[in-house]
Amino acid sequence: MNNIKNIFFIFLVAVIASGCATTRSFSSVDSLNQSYTKNISTIAVMPPDVTLSILTAGGALEPQAEWSIAALNNIDSSLVVIDNKRESDFVEYLRPDESDPIYKTIVEHEQLHRAVGQAILFNKLQYPLPTKKNIFDWTLGDGTKAIKDFTGADYALFIHVNDSYSSGGRVVLQLAAALLGVGVNGGQQAGFASLIDLSNGNVVWFNYLQRGVGDLRTETPALITVELLLDSLPD
Amino acid sequence: MLVIPSASYSFERLTPEFGSNYAPNLAKTEAGLWMEFSDHENQLKNSPVRINDIDLDGYLKEVLCKLALEYCEDVRVYVIRNPYFNASMAPNGMMQVHTGFLLRVENEAQLASVLGHEIGHFLKRHSIKSMEDTNTKSSFFAFLSLGVVGAVASGNMNADFGRSTLDLSNLILTGSIFSYSRDNEREADKYGIQLLNDAKLDINAAKEIWVNLIEEKKAASEDITAGSYFYATHPDPGERINNLESHAIALNRTSQTSIIKNKETYWEKISPILPIALKDELNLRQFEQTEYLFKKLLNNNVSLGLIHFYLGELYRLKEIEEEEHLIKEHYNKATEYEDYPAEVHRSLGLIDYKARNYPEAKGHFNKYLNMKPDAHDKEMIEFYINTGA
Numbered sequence: 001m002n003n004i005k006n007i008f009f010i011f012l013v014a015v016i017a018s019g020c021a022t023t024r025s026f027s028s029v030d031s032l033n034q035s036y037t038k039n040i041s042t043i044a045v046m047p048p049d050v051t052l053s054i055l056t057a058g059g060a061l062e063p064q065a066e067w068s069i070a071a072l073n074n075i076d077s078s079l080v081v082i083d084n085k086r087e088s089d090f091v092e093y094l095r096p097d098e099s100d101p102i103y104k105t106i107v108e109h110e111q112l113h114r115a116v117g118q119a120i121l122f123n124k125l126q127y128p129l130p131t132k133k134n135i136f137d138w139t140l141g142d143g144t145k146a147i148k149d150f151t152g153a154d155y156a157l158f159i160h161v162n163d164s165y166s167s168g169g170r171v172v173l174q175l176a177a178a179l180l181g182v183g184v185n186g187g188q189q190a191g192f193a194s195l196i197d198l199s200n201g202n203v204v205w206f207n208y209l210q211r212g213v214g215d216l217r218t219e220t221p222a223l224i225t226v227e228l229l230l231d232s233l234p235d
Numbered sequence: 236m237l238v239i240p241s242a243s244y245s246f247e248r249l250t251p252e253f254g255s256n257y258a259p260n261l262a263k264t265e266a267g268l269w270m271e272f273s274d275h276e277n278q279l280k281n282s283p284v285r286i287n288d289i290d291l292d293g294y295l296k297e298v299l300c301k302l303a304l305e306y307c308e309d310v311r312v313y314v315i316r317n318p319y320f321n322a323s324m325a326p327n328g329m330m331q332v333h334t335g336f337l338l339r340v341e342n343e344a345q346l347a348s349v350l351g352h353e354i355g356h357f358l359k360r361h362s363i364k365s366m367e368d369t370n371t372k373s374s375f376f377a378f379l380s381l382g383v384v385g386a387v388a389s390g391n392m393n394a395d396f397g398r399s400t401l402d403l404s405n406l407i408l409t410g411s412i413f414s415y416s417r418d419n420e421r422e423a424d425k426y427g428i429q430l431l432n433d434a435k436l437d438i439n440a441a442k443e444i445w446v447n448l449i450e451e452k453k454a455a456s457e458d459i460t461a462g463s464y465f466y467a468t469h470p471d472p473g474e475r476i477n478n479l480e481s482h483a484i485a486l487n488r489t490s491q492t493s494i495i496k497n498k499e500t501y502w503e504k505i506s507p508i509l510p511i512a513l514k515d516e517l518n519l520r521q522f523e524q525t526e527y528l529f530k531k532l533l534n535n536n537v538s539l540g541l542i543h544f545y546l547g548e549l550y551r552l553k554e555i556e557e558e559e560h561l562i563k564e565h566y567n568k569a570t571e572y573e574d575y576p577a578e579v580h581r582s583l584g585l586i587d588y589k590a591r592n593y594p595e596a597k598g599h600f601n602k603y604l605n606m607k608p609d610a611h612d613k614e615m616i617e618f619y620i621n622t623g624a
Contacts, residue, residue, distance in 0.1 A: 058373025065266035104281040169374055180385055
């Protein structure tokens, strides 16, 4: 009896420790260094697209600027930590001035990544298309060559994270509903990241993360999220 | 909030809800909204749907600042390529005006009345208040639903009654949300006319827009003053006209009102977007409405060559036998004006070509290519010139 209890307890701890997270990833390359003659590949990290919202009792998501900025800062510092552990280099990428013609290209590609990422989630993960079963051929198009020239990097890493936290009122609703046997969901954390080959715009790696816990407004959970998100990123 | 016109109605001035150079407290939800809209604005600025004419943007900014005064730097206006009559204001001060709207405005005073209306929304924080109102009501409804569910589950309420209670509550709630929106529109109308008057522009311009819109829709056999207003986000145009008239009368009593319209200035500045706006309007294929609008535009005495060309195009697309003579009539009329587009000759050439009048067709096609040597359909027209008897 004791043994079973122990095993169960260990299992429970393991589940909680993993933060009830699920990831799904796709990759068309094993390593970044093999196909290029340079010793170390460089990856330009595009400004992460992070939105933290509050989930009201009525079910509306209200985006919160202060939380989003805090999360962005935590994600940025997590990226530095991860960079130090990797072979290929994250290159610092400074957003150009608005008057610079490349600015428009970069803004357009950030939007494009959002759209392509959603398409991948929908057509590969949620409702897998028969024609995409064994193929992973999404691309942002060769407009990315301009970004390659501007940043001087081989690849670009795009990150998109949404997270929501229940408001006080919603928590009350969740408890009251639970008493009646009705399930009311709390905030959800979901994110995706893509690695783009800047010479042709191809998505060479994509990962989707869903987590039930992890407050991105604090450093350690943010690091765990970013580590989970970039876990399978080829080196 | 509903204005009751009376002989003794006095205009109480509206004031802004925040100071100029405003930035919301980062911890508030308002900041989150601003963040989302800033992102959207960034995309819009660089989007192909935005018309990026420096002179036009400069003029719109000038009119905006005449109205917004110390809030001039808090708002930005963007011209969007869209044939529908609309202008909107986001909570962060981003204003969008559609080309379809600019086409239907008759002068600077009318433009200013709508810009003033949008500024009113901004200065009174309507978007944010609306969102808070909706969220409060939705949260209330969530708890109410739970209460009803609990009552039914515990046997204290009949299930059917519970369901109909929820339906009714939902309906009342929805109605309340839309009514809040209409009240905001009334307040924005009032603020708009106040700003218009302060800027010394024709105070009657405010209601003219709505009068014109009703007339235009009548031409298309649509009565926009009838119909259900339960789901309406805006008040009935008839009511808006009455309220704006009352405001104008009240303002007239207390201050020197103006009749300055600045019509010539307006049409001079708008002219760069006319070709695109007219083309997009015609593409809607709402011929009665478009015919009414194009004919009205002739009265402005500007860009007549362009407008006559598009009237010709309109009748060509309508394909009504009794109106066939109008096609050539308008194309030919267009050539009397300096600004007529090269496409007049292309269209006349194609009519002649179809009727097998090849010499006349060639004449017109050559004139087209002379006027527009870098036409994108040059090769096609050259083919027409070289074939045919």
